[in-house]
Every structure is written in C-alpha cells, then in structure tokens.
Amino acid sequence: xxxSVYRNTAxxxxxxxxxxxGGTSAVSSHNLVARRFKSDDAGEQEESRQHADSLLNIIxxxxxxxxxxxxxxxxxxxxxxxxxxxxxxxxxDLNDSKPTTYAPPPKxxxxxxxxxxxxxxxxxxxxxxxxxxxxxxxxxxxxQTGLSAKNQRRVTKAVRRARxxxxxxxTAKLH
Amino acid sequence: xxxxxxxxxxxxxxxxxxLKDLVKQTSLIVMxxxxxxxxxxxxxxxxxxxxxxxxxxxxxxxxxWLMQFDANPTVVNELNKxxxxxxxxxxxxxxxxxxKLEDIVASAEKTGTRV
Numbered sequence: 111x112x113x114s115v116y117r118n119t120a121x122x123x124x125x126x127x128x129x130x131x132g133g134t135s136a137v138s139s140h141n142l143v144a145r146r147f148k149s150d151d152a153g154e155q156e157e158s159r160q161h162a163d164s165l166l167n168i169i170x171x172x173x174x175x176x177x178x179x180x181x182x183x184x185x186x187x188x189x190x191x192x193x194x195x196x197x198x199x200x201x202x203d204l205n206d207s208k209p210t211t212y213a214p215p216p217k218x219x220x221x222x223x224x225x226x227x228x229x230x231x232x233x234x235x236x237x238x239x240x241x242x243x244x245x246x247x248x249x250x251x252x253x254q255t256g257l258s259a260k261n262q263r264r265v266t267k268a269v270r271r272a273r274x275x276x277x278x279x280x281t282a283k284l285h
Numbered sequence: 286x287x288x289x290x291x292x293x294x295x296x297x298x299x300x301x302x303x304l305k306d307l308v309k310q311t312s313l314i315v316m317x318x319x320x321x322x323x324x325x326x327x328x329x330x331x332x333x334x335x336x337x338x339x340x341x342x343x344x345x346x347x348x349x350w351l352m353q354f355d356a357n358p359t360v361v362n363e364l365n366k367x368x369x370x371x372x373x374x375x376x377x378x379x380x381x382x383x384x385k386l387e388d389i390v391a392s393a394e395k396t397g398t399r400v
Contacts, residue, residue, distance in 0.1 A: 231382060231383070233380065271378070271380075275292060275294075275376055276294060276333050276334060276335065276337060276347065276375075276376050277334070278334060279335055280334075280335070284334060
C-alpha cells in the first residue's frame with residue numbers, strides 16, 4: 111500500500127519534467143527550425159520519455175525491495191528453499207528449471223568380458239578389432255573403449271599383431 | 286601338445302598345383318615331427334591393407350590361409366625357418382591358441398568363425 115503511494119508520487123514528479131509532445135512554445139515559435147528538425151525533436155522527446163520510464167521502473171523496483179513485506183520477497187521465499195533476511199543468493203537459486211547436481215556418468219561396461227571373448231584369439235577378426243581403433247587406425251584409450259585393464263592389454267596386443275600380419279592397416283579403419 | 290595356428294599370406298595368382306604343394310609341405314613338416322594337423326582353411330584372396338615388400342618384390346594382394354595344429358614347441362621353430370625362405374610366402378605367423386580345446390571352440394562359436 112505504502113509502496114504504491116510512493117511510486118505514484120515519484121512518477122508524477124518525474125512526469126512533470128518530461129515535455130509533452132506537440133505542446134509548449136519552445137517548439138512552435140521557431141517554425142522553420144521546428145519543421146526542419148522535427149524528426150530529431152520527436153526522437154529526442156521519445157528518447158527522454160523512454161529514459162523517464164526506465165527511471166521510473168528503477169525507482170519503483172528499489173522502493174519495492176526496500177519494504178520488508180512486499181510481494182516480490184514473498185515469491186522469492188517460496189521459490190527455492192528458505193531465504194532469510196541478509197542471505198546472499200545467486201540467480202540460479204531462484205530458478206527451479208535446471209537441477210544443480212548432475213547425474214553421475216554411466217559406469218563403463220567391458221563388452222569382451224560379457225561376451226567372454228579372448229581378443230588375442232581374435233587377432234584375425236578385423237571387424238572386431240576395428241571397434242577399438244580410431245578412424246585413423248590408432249588404438250583407443252581405455253577411457254574410450256570401456257574395457258578392463260586386462261582386456262585392454264590383450265586388445266592392444268591383438269591389434270599390433272594384426273597390423274604386423276597385414277590384417278589391419280596401421281593408418282586407417284577399413285572394416 | 287599345444288594348440289597352434291599358422292596364419293599365412295602367400296602370393297596371389299599361384300597355380301593351383303603350386304599352392305597345394307605349399308600347403309602340403311607345411312603340413313608334412315608338422316606331421317613328420319609327430320604333430321597333428323586339425324584344420325586347413327582358405328581365407329581367400331584379399332587386398333592387403335598396405336603394400337608389402339618380400340623376396341625383392343612389392344605385393345598389394347595376397348592369398349590368406351590358415352592351418353590349425355597340435356605340436357611340440359620345437360616344431361614351430363622348424364616351420365618358421367622353412368616359411369621364411371619360401372618364395373611363395375609373403376607373411377606367416379604361428380600363434381599359440383591355448384592348451385585347452387574348450388576355450389578355443391567357445392570363442393569361435395561366438396564370433397561365427399569355424400574352428
């Protein structure tokens with residue numbers, strides 16, 4: 111209630127400062143000048159009007175925030191957890207749309223272990239080994255393959271054997 | 286007895302008789318030393334992933350074949366010596382598959398290769 115009163119009085123006082131469009135003597139007395147620079151004048155008035163509006167908004171908002179029991183504060187309290195007077199919050203606290211914690215990345219699964227395949231025996235199988243090399247023919251790291259340490263070693267050995275035996279290209283992934 | 290596998294890449298466009306002779310000779314090396322040849326498998330003529338130089342020649346294609354056998358480890362040495370010198374062979378590798386038949390067979394079933 112009080113806030114609205116303050117707001118209105120502030121607005122009124124500011125509005126008196128803004129010159130009205132198509133009014134006052136300053137514009138009409140100098141006709142030639144006014145006609146030539148009419149667009150500029152109108153633009154200036156518009157600009158100043160907008161400036162005033164923004165000022166009003168700023169003042170209105172500051173008035174709102176100063177009063178303790180205002181609607182804005184109530185909303186803030188509801189939004190996310192409990193906010194108390196003097197608390198410091200960041201914009202993301204007021205935003206319920208995004209979660210603050212991210213889901214942990216999925217645990218890597220060793221495919222060869224599940225399938226019970228021995229990669230060393232599959233050194234001839236270019237199709238199988240090509241899953242563990244990059245498009246340029248380089249071996250993938252364990253982070254990329256998701257294999258256990260043991261199987262990663264065996265796959266490395268199988269790939270190097272296949273390269274030596276002219277089954278896989280060392281510079282490309284063909285199969 | 287240990288299960289071995291000889292993976293061999295021989296020259297393309299060998300006369301059939303010549304190729305048969307090569308395979309037969311390698312099998313005889315194993316058998317004469319008391320080994321057992323389990324399987325002989327042709328893998329076909331293929332474009333090699335990179336150019337090979339062997340016996341003073343460049344090769345871009347090769348005929349791949351496989352021989353699976355049980356033998357003593359001493360037989361492997363003999364095989365390697367003979368194949369290294371043979372002009373029909375481009376690449377060869379004797380790989381130890383394992384000591385147990387079950388492991389090898391189970392793997393083959395999953396990947397669709399015939400043992």
